[in-house]
Amino acid sequence: MIVSLIGFAVLFLIAFMGFPLGLSMLVVGGTGFGILRGWEPTLEMISQQILDVTLNTNFAVLPMFLLMGAFVHRAALADDLYEAADAWLGHFRGGLAMATIAACGGFAAVSGSSLATAATMAKVAVPSMRKFKYADSLAAGTVAAGGTMGILIPPSAALIIYGILTEEDIAALFMAGIIPGVITVIAYIAVIKIVTRIWPQIGPPGERKDWGTRWRALARVWGVVLLFVLILGGISFGVFTPNEAGGIGAIGALVFAILRKKMSRKIFFESLLEAVHTSAMVIVIVIGALVLNNFVTLSGLPAAVVNWVETLEFSPMIVMMIILAFYVLLGTVIEGLAMIFLTVPIFVPLVEGLGFDLIWFGIVMVMVVEISLITPPIGLNVFVMKSMLPDVPLKTIFKGIAPFFVADLVRLALVVFIPALALWLPNMMRY
Amino acid sequence: TAPTPAKAATELLFNVFVPPKHPFNTGMFIPWAKDVMRVTEGRVKVSFTTATLAPPPKQWNMISKGIADVAMLANIFERNRLTMNVIGDLPFLGDSAVHRGVALWRTHKKFFEKANEYKGVKLLGLWTISGAHLFHGKKPIRAVSDLNKEKMWVIAGLPNKMIASLGAVVVSVPGVKMFNVVSKGIVNGKVTSPYGMNAFKTMPYIKHITKVPGGVSSVTFSLLLNKKKWDSMSKKDQELVMSVSGETIARNAGKKTDQLDAKALKMAKAKGITYETASPAFVKELKEKLAFASKGWVANAAKKGVDGNAALAYYRQQVAAQMK
Amino acid sequence: MSEQTLSEMDTPGAEEKGARQTPWVFTPLKVVAATAIFGMSALTFIDVLGRYLFASPIPGTFEIVGLLLGLVAFTGLPLVSSNQGHITVDLFDNFIRGSARRVRDFLVLLGTALTVAFIGHRLLTAGLDEAANDFVTEDLGISRAPLIYLMSALAFLTCVLLLIMCWRYLTKKPVTGISSGGKHSG
Numbered sequence: 001m002i003v004s005l006i007g008f009a010v011l012f013l014i015a016f017m018g019f020p021l022g023l024s025m026l027v028v029g030g031t032g033f034g035i036l037r038g039w040e041p042t043l044e045m046i047s048q049q050i051l052d053v054t055l056n057t058n059f060a061v062l063p064m065f066l067l068m069g070a071f072v073h074r075a076a077l078a079d080d081l082y083e084a085a086d087a088w089l090g091h092f093r094g095g096l097a098m099a100t101i102a103a104c105g106g107f108a109a110v111s112g113s114s115l116a117t118a119a120t121m122a123k124v125a126v127p128s129m130r131k132f133k134y135a136d137s138l139a140a141g142t143v144a145a146g147g148t149m150g151i152l153i154p155p156s157a158a159l160i161i162y163g164i165l166t167e168e169d170i171a172a173l174f175m176a177g178i179i180p181g182v183i184t185v186i187a188y189i190a191v192i193k194i195v196t197r198i199w200p201q202i203g204p205p206g207e208r209k210d211w212g213t214r215w216r217a218l219a220r221v222w223g224v225v226l227l228f229v230l231i232l233g234g235i236s237f238g239v240f241t242p243n244e245a246g247g248i249g250a251i252g253a254l255v256f257a258i259l260r261k262k263m264s265r266k267i268f269f270e271s272l273l274e275a276v277h278t279s280a281m282v283i284v285i286v287i288g289a290l291v292l293n294n295f296v297t298l299s300g301l302p303a304a305v306v307n308w309v310e311t312l313e314f315s316p317m318i319v320m321m322i323i324l325a326f327y328v329l330l331g332t333v334i335e336g337l338a339m340i341f342l343t344v345p346i347f348v349p350l351v352e353g354l355g356f357d358l359i360w361f362g363i364v365m366v367m368v369v370e371i372s373l374i375t376p377p378i379g380l381n382v383f384v385m386k387s388m389l390p391d392v393p394l395k396t397i398f399k400g401i402a403p404f405f406v407a408d409l410v411r412l413a414l415v416v417f418i419p420a421l422a423l424w425l426p427n428m429m430r431y
Numbered sequence: 432t433a434p435t436p437a438k439a440a441t442e443l444l445f446n447v448f449v450p451p452k453h454p455f456n457t458g459m460f461i462p463w464a465k466d467v468m469r470v471t472e473g474r475v476k477v478s479f480t481t482a483t484l485a486p487p488p489k490q491w492n493m494i495s496k497g498i499a500d501v502a503m504l505a506n507i508f509e510r511n512r513l514t515m516n517v518i519g520d521l522p523f524l525g526d527s528a529v530h531r532g533v534a535l536w537r538t539h540k541k542f543f544e545k546a547n548e549y550k551g552v553k554l555l556g557l558w559t560i561s562g563a564h565l566f567h568g569k570k571p572i573r574a575v576s577d578l579n580k581e582k583m584w585v586i587a588g589l590p591n592k593m594i595a596s597l598g599a600v601v602v603s604v605p606g607v608k609m610f611n612v613v614s615k616g617i618v619n620g621k622v623t624s625p626y627g628m629n630a631f632k633t634m635p636y637i638k639h640i641t642k643v644p645g646g647v648s649s650v651t652f653s654l655l656l657n658k659k660k661w662d663s664m665s666k667k668d669q670e671l672v673m674s675v676s677g678e679t680i681a682r683n684a685g686k687k688t689d690q691l692d693a694k695a696l697k698m699a700k701a702k703g704i705t706y707e708t709a710s711p712a713f714v715k716e717l718k719e720k721l722a723f724a725s726k727g728w729v730a731n732a733a734k735k736g737v738d739g740n741a742a743l744a745y746y747r748q749q750v751a752a753q754m755k
Numbered sequence: 756m757s758e759q760t761l762s763e764m765d766t767p768g769a770e771e772k773g774a775r776q777t778p779w780v781f782t783p784l785k786v787v788a789a790t791a792i793f794g795m796s797a798l799t800f801i802d803v804l805g806r807y808l809f810a811s812p813i814p815g816t817f818e819i820v821g822l823l824l825g826l827v828a829f830t831g832l833p834l835v836s837s838n839q840g841h842i843t844v845d846l847f848d849n850f851i852r853g854s855a856r857r858v859r860d861f862l863v864l865l866g867t868a869l870t871v872a873f874i875g876h877r878l879l880t881a882g883l884d885e886a887a888n889d890f891v892t893e894d895l896g897i898s899r900a901p902l903i904y905l906m907s908a909l910a911f912l913t914c915v916l917l918l919i920m921c922w923r924y925l926t927k928k929p930v931t932g933i934s935s936g937g938k939h940s941g
């Protein structure tokens with residue numbers, strides 16, 4: 001157990017010094033396993049993990065959904081989504097911000113990445129909000145927070161990776177993200193309603209659109225709806241596996257981009273390479289994470305943590321509260337998927353030992369990862385906004401995020417105390 | 432790490448992928464480890480992993496490469512390599528897991544060992560679960576025609592092929608998903624041991640049980656040990672380890688599952704689930720329709736230079752001898 | 756934070772990186788990589804379509820997709836590594852300046868090169884092992900060894916590229932990728 005604690009210390013040290021995270025985990029996990037078990041078994045174990053990850057059809061789900069995302073980004077869906085949302089919501093006070101949230105939710109339904117959602121929606125929504133004299137804080141905060149939904153609403157790279165690491169059903173995880181995703185959209189819109197009631201000047205109403213415009217705008221987002229329904233419907237009714245959904249999503253998004261005349265040979269090639277690039281990055285980390293996981297398992301640390309927590313005689317819910325508080329704190333400095341990779345080996349056995357459902361915990365974990373993306377000092381979605389709005393100080397963006405952060409805590413509490421919000425849909429699934 | 436005893440000790444890392452309360456763990460793994468340490472007077476030590484170092488289908492590779500030293504293998508995962516053990520899946524070979532398992536080990540020693548299927552690892556023992564019954568949620572299965580187009584859960588491999596040959600629509604999702612397919616009516620029945628009926632909380636969806644004498648099929652397992660570790664042990668310790676392995680493994684694992692079978696059947700009866708034994712006519716029909724399974728196995732055995740008919744006769748004889 | 760942080764998956768900015776610097780070795784890599792990832796998706800798509808529309812799935816799809824994944828991962832590895840594109844959580848980035856930073860950057864490059872070579876070596880051993888044991892895949896009954904050798908070679912190629920970058924670092928020539936990292940400053 002001591003070995004694993006030292007291992008974690010070394011891991012954090014070399015990773016924070018800038019050594020690639022996946023390779024850090026591979027080196028520390030391999031060395032630790034070697035100390036406990038001998039070098040020959042360790043070399044074999046690493047070979048096995050490399051082949052198990054890189055020649056494993058079940059992991060092909062990741063590149064295929066990444067490819068779908070790459071095509072979707074180029075299909076210029078975001079404009080149509082925003083226009084449709086704006087037609088329906090724009091005339092309310094704070095309506096453009098509400099429309100941004102709705103469009104983020106729609107974009108999240110076809111993209112698996114939070115940063116992509118934030119970056120894409122920023123380009124579309126911020127100029128319009130600025131035109132209508134929205135406060136920079138509200139405009140930037142809305143996009144930064146709205147973007148986080150990319151990994152909660154399926155498809156989601158974070159849920160795929162959690163599923164791979166914990167061997168939980170990716171289809172069930174996708175299903176579990178839907179209702180919490182809808183709750184997020186509602187909660188964020190409520191936040192905008194409240195802040196614009198208190199400070200009406202930060203979000204003036206936009207133009208009111210007539211009914212014809214509204215329906216026409218809505219009709220143009222059929223592609224998003226079709227892709228989402230095809231993928232999620234297909235998975236939930238057992239028509240195809242998540243893997244197959246990835247293939248269908250990727251080819252569907254390609255067809256979609258071609259129909260919208262956004263595809264050229266060059267863009268096609270770029271999209272493929274972008275997906276290869278990201279896949280390779282993530283696969284290296286998954287290999288490292290699994291090697292580290294075996295070291296941590298062998299060291300007996302997870303079992304020791306479970307036993308120790310049992311001696312405290314706290315109720316499982318109290319332990320869960322402590323875990324979540326820890327995650328929110330950790331999320332201030334460690335971002336996104338790194339949180340999942342670094343904490344799964346310890347926390348998942350503990351959470352399972354306490355009797356919690358691991359599908360539910362996947363959703364909870366993704367929600368704390370979402371929070372990490374917008375909390376200071378290091379919040380990736382905030383940095384995306386900053387790079388797109390260089391004239392807006394970081395402080396202003398974080399100020400704009402604060403009300404959404406409060407909403408995040410509320411919806412986290414909802415899902416924690418009412419697990420059915422996450423588990424009802426996957427339990428309805430045919431498989 | 433614990434201090435090493437004076438004499439050079441062999442430390443065996445036992446990889447466990449079943450939950451701690453699984454009957455194989457409590458009934459066999461843990462007693463085996465205690466026995467090994469006792470008979471070798473601590474020269475061979477066994478420790479267990481708290482979680483698996485490789486997924487269940489990769490256990491063979493994990494042991495042959497020495498990532499862990501001891502592990503259980505569900506033989507179905509090495510179906511290209513291990514064709515002889517499929518004898519244990521054949522129908523009408525015995526009700527009790529103890530009888531089937533002990534007979535399997537004895538048959539292995541007498542007929543299969545020379546086929547050298549376990550090349551690269553040391554085989555410590557073989558075991559099986561009891562003979563499978565027919566379970567259904569809507570009607571009692573009394574004839575082969577009752578299975579026609581019925582959606583049934585069956586484990587993958589030969590059992591799957593056999594039940595499919597009876598006209599049923601077979602679904603072979605892993606055990607952990609069994610609750611889903613049963614509770615949602617994707618399947619209406621299952622072919623498994625009585626313990627298997629209860630193991631995944633599916634008993635509430637079962638209304639009728641048909642016992643086929645000797646079982647329609649079963650599932651077999653191996654306990655593997657890393658070859659290098661085995662070779663590094665003294666001749667004497669090897670003998671001592673085998674004295675508490677082999678048949679003992681089949682017996683211990685079988686005893687536990689037989690107990691759980693009885694418990695599950697008692698619960699089922701208390702809940703008003705009907706229980707009947709297949710009629711002679713039904714059994715005759717089954718024997719005719721499933722004859723291909725044994726024939727196919729005998730043909731496979733011939734490919735490995737094993738007299739399959741003799742082995743089958745010997746297996747039956749070993750089961751019968753235990754029933755006396 | 757580094758440019759390539761974890762959640763920065765498929766961001767629209769990523770394509771610019773892919774197109775930035777292109778020594779000749781990258782062209783065949785990119786062609787193979789692009790073909791593999793598209794092939795994997797298209798094959799899966801056609802397989803499902805075949806299954807539902809014509810009741811004839813493509814035999815072996817499941818296995819081929821898994822083999823293509825290996826190709827995607829290891830053609831991607833040199834592309835990612837030569838761009839310093841690995842995912843990092845370099846929390847101390849803003850505190851390491853000047854020559855300390857140069858030393859750090861050099862060590863990260865060298866460490867990455869060595870680790871990638873180690874991965875290549877593990878693959879080579881695994882490939883030899885599968886070949887020696889006549890291991891074949893379950894559905895198609897083919898040997899994976901040639902593919903594993905190729906993956907190993909790509910890992911060693913990555914190592915060579917990184918060592919060249921190390922060498923340039925020592926000789927103070929500009930290093931591809933590392934200075935143009937476009938870090939997000941706070």
Ligand code: NA
Pocket residue numbers: 107108109110111112113149150151152153154155156
């Ligand atoms: Na999404």
Ligand code: NA
Pocket residue numbers: 331332333334335371372373374375376377378379380
């Ligand atoms: Na943060």
